[in-house]
Amino acid sequence: VREAIVSFTTEKARVNYIPMLISQSDLRKAVAAAGFQTLETGTESEDAEAKAREAEIKEQRRLLIIGLILTIPLFLIAMSRDLGLLPMELRHAPWLDWVMFVLATPVQFYVGRQYYVNGFKSLRNGSANMDVLIALGSSTAYFYSIPVMFGLIPGHVYFETAAVIITLIRVGKFLEVRAKGRTSEAIKKLMSLRARTARVIRAGEELEVPVEDVLVGDVVTVRPGEKIPVDGVVVEGRSSVDESMLTGESLPVEKFPGEKVIGATINKQGAFRFEATRVGRETALAQIIRLVEEAQGSKAPIQKLADQVSAVFVPAVIGIALVTFAVWLWMVPAPVAGSEVNAFTRALINMVAVLVIACPCAMGLATPTAVMVGTGKSAESGILFRSSEALERAGKISTVVLDKTGTITRGQP
Missing domain, CATH: 1.20.120 (Four Helix Bundle (Hemerythrin (Met), subunit A))
Structure with a gap:
């Protein structure tokens, strides 16, 4: 295994490994041995x-x-x-x-x-x-x-x-x-933008196939009102395409031979054909989805600090509980005669109190959950963060500078 990145908040892992040396079944066994399911x-x-x-x-x-x-x-x-x-x-x-x-x-x-x-x-x-x-x-x-x-x-x-x-x-x-x-609804909404099928030209015939079966180089036909299934370049016909899901621009964009089209955008009027250039996980929409997932799974600087504290928190609490037991058993005067508890019982009760008060595990969950919710809510509003570090630093922004083509309107003419 060359690299393994695990996010407990999104419950996903990305593993870079050498297939000749290890198989997916070996990875699943290793995950199961660590106490998790695949x-x-x-x-x-x-x-x-x-x-x-x-x-x-x-x-x-x-x-x-x-x-x-x-x-x-x-x-x-x-x-x-x-x-x-x-x-x-x-x-x-x-x-x-x-x-x-x-x-x-x-x-x-x-x-x-x-x-x-x-x-x-x-x-x-x-x-x-x-x-x-x-x-x-x-x-x-x-x-x-x-x-x-x-x-x-x-x-x-x-x-x-x-x-x-x-x-x-x-x-x-x-x-x-x-x-x-x-x-995760934010990611689901992005996924719902994708087309499910595509009309491809193969051997001179137009076939309707699942979008997963479209290959780079396939010629795809798009009719008025349909979603463009994958990214490509127009080779025949003219039309206007609604690209608001990607750019936020409400006005349709004219498309003619040589122009690029983006998967999940909507063809408004006119039919055209285009050659697929990026399919599957390489399309623009797939990259946006992957960006949101990676941002949700990435660690903000404050989360790294929380992880360092969590690593020593449990051993420290157990140590404090044992010290508490020893102090109450040997250093505190014994209970008076006739008391409902003896010295051992009293020491045990106080040790349990230390363990109980330390049980809530919010420290290890609060930061990653906040990052996950923050990136998800921002994605619903059309704002994508490349990493959770960018999300954390966004709170310190005082001035936003846009270039001359930057869209700052609501996209409502």
């Missing part, structure tokens, strides 16, 4: 991606609903107990802890399963991501509560803490995937 796509890759995105949103919504259904009553029971709102006989009833255990267990191991799996794979690859922190914080509170429930150690159960951690992060995950889905 999506098989064909010529309609955007449709496959849209279906995968929709399925992910549905799955995150389903897990969130399950988490809320179980966590809300669990939280209400725990708070009513802690605030003294329950009758005395219920507050200390042994079966109440079992009810909380039954409500918390599906949240811990079903709704939160993804964090255990991803956290384990992260540790297996020699790193510690945010999933490790989430799994560690929630499971510590959960597994501490089990011996308390059985009466093996004194104290309160904290099943609601574990469930609330996972459910709240599920809320953030659902909002994240929904934001990604909405932002």
Whole structure:
């Protein structure tokens, strides 16, 4: 592999490799070993991606609903107990802890399963991501509560803490995937501009073929009102073409033999034939789409700083939690006689508090998500950024200079 560029926000990877030394199946195995999945796509890759995105949103919504259904009553029971709102006989009833255990267990191991799996794979690859922190914080509170429930150690159960951690992060995950889905609409709108079929002249006959089958050198016929399927040069006929999707200019542009035409623009009147010069991923529209995708996946300078902080954040939090446990266990005076907790339990509770407070993983998601939404919204307004660095610097612009042919109107005569 010569180069690999991965964007977790767009969930895409560009890999430059030597086919003689490695195959696509080897790359898929490497991705699977790192804890991720690859999506098989064909010529309609955007449709496959849209279906995968929709399925992910549905799955995150389903897990969130399950988490809320179980966590809300669990939280209400725990708070009513802690605030003294329950009758005395219920507050200390042994079966109440079992009810909380039954409500918390599906949240811990079903709704939160993804964090255990991803956290384990992260540790297996020699790193510690945010999933490790989430799994560690929630499971510590959960597994501490089990011996308390059985009466093996004194104290309160904290099943609601574990469930609330996972459910709240599920809320953030659902909002994240929904934001990604909405932002990708900008690219979908660009893709929808493309023609689906083309009329090509082969062996003296006019054939209608999928636009993916058009080859460089093919002569293509375009009738009035049709979209031009690919980029090319007019060889026969005259017409006027609406190029507003590319230039923003509302007035049609006259086309005659020798003039260039651009794929996805609309033929207004008159039929003509042109020779295809750029097809597939080489057309102007495909390059615009690729530009938006690359801008969404690129890293702004501030994001690089966030990545550096995230790399040491999880180990630092775990270290602080262990120090907290040691300080409360050995350096803080022991609880008074008759207290509900002993020194070990108190130290464990404070360690869990450190892990829990550090669980939200917004630091690693806020910057790339902001870049993705910003570039997507700008694309919807006809503004394309070559990179996220340009997007970040755009906020400091005070003066815009245009050349004499620059279009600054709304394109409405």
